[in-house]
Amino acid sequence: MKTTQFLTLTMVAGSLLAFTARAGVLGSPHDFSSQSWNVIPSDPASVCSACHTPHHADSSVVPLWSHATTASTFTMYNNANVTVASLQATIDAQPAGQSKACLSCHDGTVAINTYGGTTKGVGVTITNSANLGTDLTHSHPISLDYTPAIVGSGVNQDKWLFNPNTTTVLTPDSGTFVSGNDMTVNGFLLNGKNRLECTSCHDVHNQEGTPFNITSNPKLVKIVGTQAGKGSLLCRSCHNK
Numbered sequence: 001m002k003t004t005q006f007l008t009l010t011m012v013a014g015s016l017l018a019f020t021a022r023a024g025v026l027g028s029p030h031d032f033s034s035q036s037w038n039v040i041p042s043d044p045a046s047v048c049s050a051c052h053t054p055h056h057a058d059s060s061v062v063p064l065w066s067h068a069t070t071a072s073t074f075t076m077y078n079n080a081n082v083t084v085a086s087l088q089a090t091i092d093a094q095p096a097g098q099s100k101a102c103l104s105c106h107d108g109t110v111a112i113n114t115y116g117g118t119t120k121g122v123g124v125t126i127t128n129s130a131n132l133g134t135d136l137t138h139s140h141p142i143s144l145d146y147t148p149a150i151v152g153s154g155v156n157q158d159k160w161l162f163n164p165n166t167t168t169v170l171t172p173d174s175g176t177f178v179s180g181n182d183m184t185v186n187g188f189l190l191n192g193k194n195r196l197e198c199t200s201c202h203d204v205h206n207q208e209g210t211p212f213n214i215t216s217n218p219k220l221v222k223i224v225g226t227q228a229g230k231g232s233l234l235c236r237s238c239h240n241k
Helices: 002-021 097-106 185-189 233-238
Strands: none
Touching: 185 233
16 A cells, blocks of 8 residues: 555656646747737637637648648748758758748738637737748758758768767756657657758747746747857757767
8 A cells, every 4th residue: 555655646746747847838938828819708818729729720730720821932941042052851842831830920921819710809910030031041941851861971961960860969968958758859859750840949839948038048949058068059969060
């Protein structure tokens, strides 16, 4: 009996620890629960419904997607329009999946408060530095396959990239950091799919990596800090520089 009680208490304590370690959406830049336009009658001041819905969702974008989806045509980063680029990966013609969902607010053409089929009040669009626009040639490439096949010193390979399936990401020596079960580049940054999207660098739900901080991590970047006195951990996890 005592053993059973001890195990139960240990499991509960572990669960509570895991719960408190994850920051979550509440209090992060994607928490719109205090906004006046967050007025769905069935779920007022909701944390999730500005982006997601349990029924009648647009599953072509991301699971349970409720927000209006951008119809913009984007200029993508690629070897044709960036003269110094030497990408070995093929970038999709247009943003896909999770990146398209992100750009449905961050391209500046869709109101943040357009969801559930309507705009809630006067449309609110992003106007600050978080507005990336539709020309993505000046941003890190997205919507591409980052696989072991493009890594190496052979023809059509890049010797300055690490193998995403065998390389462990760099993590900070100190501070709060929430790790995952798979800390390879593919597992932690590429969602286990060898796909590089906006969510490879940013944790939109503020649950893994370095938590949101208005001073040190205002943009929800997954890995922030230093290791052995050196920074740029996120960049150096993929790039062999």
